[in-house]
Amino acid sequence: MLGYIVRRLLNTILLVFIAASSGYLIASIALYPRGNYEAVLEPPPKYVIDEVLNRSNVNDEVPFVERYGIWLGQLVRGDFGIDLDGNEINEEFARRVTVSLRLLVVGALVGATIGVLIGVVSAVRQYKLFDRGFGLLSYFLLSTPVFLLAILLKFGGIKFNDWVGTTVFFTQGEYSAGFEGTDFEFLMNRLQHLILPTLSIALGSIAFYSRYQRNSMLDVLSSDHLRTARAKGLTKRQSLFRHGLRVAISPMATFFAYGFGLLMAGAVFTETIYGRFGMGNWFVTAVAKNDINAVSAVVTFTAVLVLLSGFLADIILVVLDPRVRTR
Amino acid sequence: MPPRSPTISVETAGSDGLSGVRLSRGTLIRRRFLRNKLAVLGLCIVGFMLVLAFVGPYLTKWSYTDNDFDHLLSAPSSEHWFGTTQVGVDVFAQTMRGLQKSLIIGLLVAIFSTGMSAFIGSVAGYLGGRTDRVIMWVVDLLLVIPSLLVLVILSRYYQGKSWLLLVVGLTIFDWMITSRVVRGLAMSLRELDFVRAARYMGVPTRTIIARHLLPNMASIIIIAATLNVGGAILGETGLSYLGFGVQAPDVSLGTLIAEGTGAALTYPWLFMFAGTSLVLTVLAVSFIGDGLRDAFDPGSTRSKKI
Numbered sequence: 001m002l003g004y005i006v007r008r009l010l011n012t013i014l015l016v017f018i019a020a021s022s023g024y025l026i027a028s029i030a031l032y033p034r035g036n037y038e039a040v041l042e043p044p045p046k047y048v049i050d051e052v053l054n055r056s057n058v059n060d061e062v063p064f065v066e067r068y069g070i071w072l073g074q075l076v077r078g079d080f081g082i083d084l085d086g087n088e089i090n091e092e093f094a095r096r097v098t099v100s101l102r103l104l105v106v107g108a109l110v111g112a113t114i115g116v117l118i119g120v121v122s123a124v125r126q127y128k129l130f131d132r133g134f135g136l137l138s139y140f141l142l143s144t145p146v147f148l149l150a151i152l153l154k155f156g157g158i159k160f161n162d163w164v165g166t167t168v169f170f171t172q173g174e175y176s177a178g179f180e181g182t183d184f185e186f187l188m189n190r191l192q193h194l195i196l197p198t199l200s201i202a203l204g205s206i207a208f209y210s211r212y213q214r215n216s217m218l219d220v221l222s223s224d225h226l227r228t229a230r231a232k233g234l235t236k237r238q239s240l241f242r243h244g245l246r247v248a249i250s251p252m253a254t255f256f257a258y259g260f261g262l263l264m265a266g267a268v269f270t271e272t273i274y275g276r277f278g279m280g281n282w283f284v285t286a287v288a289k290n291d292i293n294a295v296s297a298v299v300t301f302t303a304v305l306v307l308l309s310g311f312l313a314d315i316i317l318v319v320l321d322p323r324v325r326t327r
Numbered sequence: 328m329p330p331r332s333p334t335i336s337v338e339t340a341g342s343d344g345l346s347g348v349r350l351s352r353g354t355l356i357r358r359r360f361l362r363n364k365l366a367v368l369g370l371c372i373v374g375f376m377l378v379l380a381f382v383g384p385y386l387t388k389w390s391y392t393d394n395d396f397d398h399l400l401s402a403p404s405s406e407h408w409f410g411t412t413q414v415g416v417d418v419f420a421q422t423m424r425g426l427q428k429s430l431i432i433g434l435l436v437a438i439f440s441t442g443m444s445a446f447i448g449s450v451a452g453y454l455g456g457r458t459d460r461v462i463m464w465v466v467d468l469l470l471v472i473p474s475l476l477v478l479v480i481l482s483r484y485y486q487g488k489s490w491l492l493l494v495v496g497l498t499i500f501d502w503m504i505t506s507r508v509v510r511g512l513a514m515s516l517r518e519l520d521f522v523r524a525a526r527y528m529g530v531p532t533r534t535i536i537a538r539h540l541l542p543n544m545a546s547i548i549i550i551a552a553t554l555n556v557g558g559a560i561l562g563e564t565g566l567s568y569l570g571f572g573v574q575a576p577d578v579s580l581g582t583l584i585a586e587g588t589g590a591a592l593t594y595p596w597l598f599m600f601a602g603t604s605l606v607l608t609v610l611a612v613s614f615i616g617d618g619l620r621d622a623f624d625p626g627s628t629r630s631k632k633i
Contacts, residue, residue, distance in 0.1 A: 027480055143606050147565060264473055265473040299476060302476065
């Protein structure tokens with residue numbers, strides 16, 4: 001078991017490096033920071049441009065291998081380099097990462113838990129009103145792109161605020177600027193800002209997980225071992241929770257890993273729409289600015305997130321399903 | 328670890344035994360599909376959207392590039408059915424044009440990416456061994472970085488150029504999951520007697536894949552292609568929404584929603600029609616996909632996608 005975990009962890013770390021390097025490679029090829037300075041009406045002399053580009057290690061006249069070597073050396077030490085304006089990327093990263101993590105982690109947990117619960121209940125009450133209702137709803141949610149959902153929720157929130165006469169849902173930023181109050185009030189204020197963006201990225205996951213969990217649960221419900229559990233005298237509820245759920249949940253662990261990638265893509269929209277300065281929002285501005293180092297930082301962050309959740313998913317799988325351990 | 332994909336069930340004609348009349352497989356599938364109300368509804372909606380997208384622009388005298396300066400930001404009326412924008416562009420004409428663009432891109436991407444995944448997946452699954460490991464490794468790597476991010480980074484290569492390049496880009500990053508499904512099927516088909524027989528008779532690999540594997544996976548591939556249309560439309564509109572997809576002066580449902588939302592609280596018609604047609608189209612496509620799945624393989628539990 002320990003050997004398995006160590007092997008998986010090493011594999012994960014290797015994949016993070018490969019994914020981060022591919023991100024850096026793609027960004028270096030596709031983005032052209034020199035263009036930022038050449039495209040202006042009166043371009044500065046070439047040596048000035050070179051100086052700026054060299055400072056960030058993004059000068060396209062330096063061979064790629066050399067730039068990559070420097071970048072990788074920095075990355076190993078946990079340094080993402082310097083952006084085009086001359087600021088440390090790590091500082092910006094530190095500011096933004098918590099903004100995104102709050103959104104993504106809460107979104108992922110809410111999405112997975114509620115989705116699994118709805119899926120289980122739908123399977124147990126197959127073809128009842130609950131199942132059909134949520135089935136149709138999840139079809140709608142899966143057909144609605146994140147950006148449209150975020151916009152609709154935002155407008156819905158604003159309309160609701162008008163209707164109630166007080167601001168229940170905030171739709172812009174992390175917390176109200178200049179907010180004064182106790183720690184608890186401040187926390188509440190943050191929560192009010194977090195609800196709608198989290199819903200925007202979580203609703204899709206809820207729909208996604210509930211559909212798959214329903215199918216997986218239906219397979220389990222008709223399985224032999226559950227009949228045996230009933231036959232030996234467990235009630236329906238006991239057999240479901242002790243023997244059914246455990247088997248039915250394990251396939252979800254695999255989806256959980258890829259789900260994080262989708263959430264990150266969703267965060268790009270959600271953060272832009274709700275004016276939250278997180279990683280997704282940073283990514284869009286960095287690409288527009290041709291900032292190779294900043295783009296690579298976001299890609300590395302995403303790769304770490306996806307692969308780490310994949311690693312966790314594998315561990316959960318091993319805990320839930322003893323058959324995997326022997327492999 | 329991917330879960331093992333479902334094996335396909337082999338059906339013989341007439342196995343449903345409808346009053347002893349022998350029906351061809353095609354008839355059976357069509358009947359099963361038509362029995363599914365949601366799937367038929369989906370087909371009607373998609374058909375309606377397609378007709379609307381290509382005939383719609385001729386129904387109104389306005390083009391999506393015209394400005395009607397007498398009607399700025401006017402509400403839907405008999406003159407402008409869906410209202411007008413800040414610069415007096417007819418929203419109906421815009422929406423039709425956007426729908427057209429999004430539908431074409433979605434269909435093309437789905438066809439190409441499904442073809443690509445059928446090819447790559449069956450090669451990996453049939454050959455196995457090192458080829459399989461390398462291909463699956465690439466698939467895993469491509470799945471680590473969300474394709475949206477990669478496409479945004481690469482946007483310089485298709486921005487301001489033909490939208491066909493956008494199709495290429497979306498295709499290249501949209502084949503991975505389907506190829507996994509196809510690979511699983513190919514792995515189980517590889518062990519069947521008729522494929523073995525062909526192999527031992529010395530039939531070349533490409534003939535085996537083309538003649539024996541792909542036809543036997545046709546149902547799954549058709550279903551995947553249908554469901555991929557929805558995914559491709561969502562991908563394209565997402566990119567366009569961020570400004571990295573279809574570029575002005577051309578429009579797609581994504582750019583329309585992006586432009587419309589600025590003032591949409593007071594002028595909801597600016598993005599409502601584009602949003603509604605987007606959701607309806609994707610919804611209808613997924614109804615069709617599920618209907619096809621049930622029709623091709625009634626015994627299967629639904630939506631075992633990955």
